[in-house]
Amino acid sequence: MATPSSSCSGGHRKKVQLPLIQCSLCKENTIVVRTSRTPTNLGRIFYTCPDHEKDGSGCNFWYWEEGYMKYLKRNGFIDGEEATEVKKAAELKNASKFDGDVVLRQDDELKKALTDVVSIGRELVVVMKLMLVVGSIGVALLVGIMMK
16 A cells, blocks of 8 residues: 655654545545644544644544544545554554653653642732731731720
8 A cells, every 4th residue: 555645743754554535525626635733632643634624624634543543444545454554554663662751741740740739839928918917917806906
């Protein structure tokens, strides 16, 4: 099978092992391969119609790599043996490289969690200072009343 090159959203060129078919929904465009840049799915491959929009508008053709492979198999674009070979190649590629995406994702999640904790800590400090000021004023008022 030919392995066409396609641009990924990250600006790098990647070899695509699965065929890029005509979109079955809009029937106007050829499916493109992209790489997710979201923190949750950083580096994950997906296949979509170029008219698909993140907000759900436009063409609705969109699959993660494994789902696209199942779609191709289910619709007769690839056979079971070819799908197995593609899956094994993807597993081998993932097993043979250091998964820096997971480390980056964990770092991003840790930074977000620490930022949230610091933000909550700052809010607590403000509330405690306010309580201290209100309490001091209350004590001063009580002392003033008792002195009369």
